Amino acid sequence: MKAVGVVVEYNPFHNGHFYHVEQSKILSGADVVIAVMSGPFLQRGEPALLSKWHRAKMALLGGVDIVFELPYAFATQKAETFARGAIDILAAAGCDYVCFGSESGHIEDFYSTLHFIHTHQETYDHLIKKNMDVGMSYPRATSSAFQELRPSSQIMDLSKPNNILGFQYIRAIEELNLSLTPLTVARKNAGYHDPELSTTHIASATSIRKSIFSNDGQLNELSSYVPNTTYTELVDYKRQFGQFLQxxxxxxxxxxxxxxxxxxxxxxxxxxxxxxxxxxxxxxxxxxxxxxxxxxxxxxxxxxxxxxxxxxxxxxxxxxxxxxxLSDRASYLRLLGMTALGRQYLNKWKKQSNLPIVSRLASYNGKEIELDIKAAKIYSLGLDKTKRHSALSLEYKQAPMFISKKEE
Known part of the structure; x- marks a missing residue:
């Protein structure tokens, strides 16, 4: 069985994510989709809207077959470290491909850009340092340095958020000498940070979250932008916990x-x-x-x-x-959930894995997971005090979710 990996946050899972999962399977010809998903805190330094367990369930109901957690030590990092950890986990999970969304939509652009930067590495690093010395942020300094090198029209725009992450995924594959084949899907309609809901059925996660919080947690506007399974899960979560977290x-x-x-x-x-x-x-x-x-x-x-x-x-x-x-290489795979097809894949592959698969915390004694446990405890403190215990108990008691083929 062949597997394609995706790096996700699903905050929450929406129609654009559903399209990405579908296209990942089509482009790769893979049998299963494996997601590595951020836990309670995300790459932009935000608490997730709802728990990793509920987001994993959305993913499984939306076409993903296996969900592993991206540990805190990678999930809350700059793009380079975030990408390195995610790619390392997907490779350890036996993925043949990794497919990511990008503004470019052409995988050749990423290799051309990587080659261009390698060719001008010394000058590029010098320009970044010079820009930071005059007070630029690191992202702005790298973008400015890149433009100062006068790239040709074949080199993609590294000021775009998904292009930046895609570039770092491919860079990680090369640096770690992995056999993953990268693929990319062009983003449709909504931009990554678009603050408003679009006029099409695909909106950014940013605009969806803004709609939720500006409407006091009401979800009425969202039914056109998320799969029915996501909408149902959002409604159930709000009923159970009374709030979405920010x-x-x-x-x-x-x-x-x-x-x-x-x-x-x-x-x-x-x-x-x-x-x-x-x-x-x-x-x-x-x-x-x-x-x-x-x-x-x-x-x-x-x-x-x-x-x-x-x-x-x-x-x-x-x-x-x-x-x-903790942020050099992945040391374990925290399994959050799987479908029937995902379980079939895991049963065949787990004997080949070079990393332990953590299904329950009680069965794993590795010290490196303690940071994830602490993050989950603190995340639960954002909830009303009457809901905290039930939320935190999931971290210790929740077995990996299983979604049968019939439920999918």
Whole structure:
């Protein structure tokens, strides 16, 4: 059986994701689709709208056959590290292909761009450093450096978010010397960060989340933009837990952490660099909400995304030593769910795996998973106190979900 891998967050699973899964199978000719999906906190430094278990169920009902969790040490990182961890897991899961969405839509563009950067690597690195020395953020510095090299028209636009991730996936495949074959699908209709729902049936996850929060958790507007199974799962989750999670739910916790942390301790937190701890402690007293805190904190040098990730690490008290020790290579596969076809694949493949498959926490003693457990505990604190125990119990008691062929 051949497998195609996808790197996802599904926050939440929508029609664009359904199209991506379908196209991944068509382009690869694979029998099964394996997703590596971020856990409670995401690459842009945000808490997930709803739990990883509910998002995994959406994926399985939407055409994915196996869902593995992308560990916190990779999921809450810059694009390069995020991509490296995800690709490492898909390779360890036996994938023959990886398929990602991109603004380019042509896999040749990624190889041309990678070759172009390799050819100009020394100059490229020098230009990035020069740009950062004058106060640019890292993403802006790399984009500007790339343009200064005067790429030809055959080289793709590395200022686009999905192109950036796709480039890093292919770079990771080469650097790790993996036998994965990359494929890409052009994004349809909505842009990655489009804030408004589109006039077509495909909208960005950003616009879907905005609709949910601007309508006080009401879901009426979303039925055209998500599969029926996703819509049902969103309704059930809201009924069970009463809310969808966002940063404002964690603001009192983050504020408490900052007000009770001294400067030297804060400087040890991952991504706290270049004296930003001074500005953080200066601004925390002035803010009445997370959005207000971020607005006060924002500078040209630090992107909103990087600052949000930094705040996640402060919230979870994750230091530099912990992250550096865990963010090189994947060391386990946390199985969240599978279909009947996915189980068939796993039964044949698991004996060949070079990494342990974690189905239940009680059966795995590896220290490296402790950071994921801590992240899940803190994530549950965003819920109403009457709902926290039931949410957190999933982390310890929930067996990998099984969706039968009939249910699909």
């Amino acid at each position: 940063w404002e739910d964690y603001w009192p916790l983050l504020q408490y952490r900052l007000l009770t942390t001294d400067k030297s301790e804060l400087a040890r937190i991952y991504e706290v660099e270049e004296g930003i701890e001074n500005r953080i402690l200066q601004m925390v007293d002035k803010a009445n909400s997370f959005s207000e805190f971020m607005t006060l904190l924002k500078t040209k040098r630090y992107t909103w995304t990087r600052l949000q990730r930094l705040c996640v690490h402060i919230l979870t008290n994750t230091n530099k030593e912990q992250m550096r020790a």
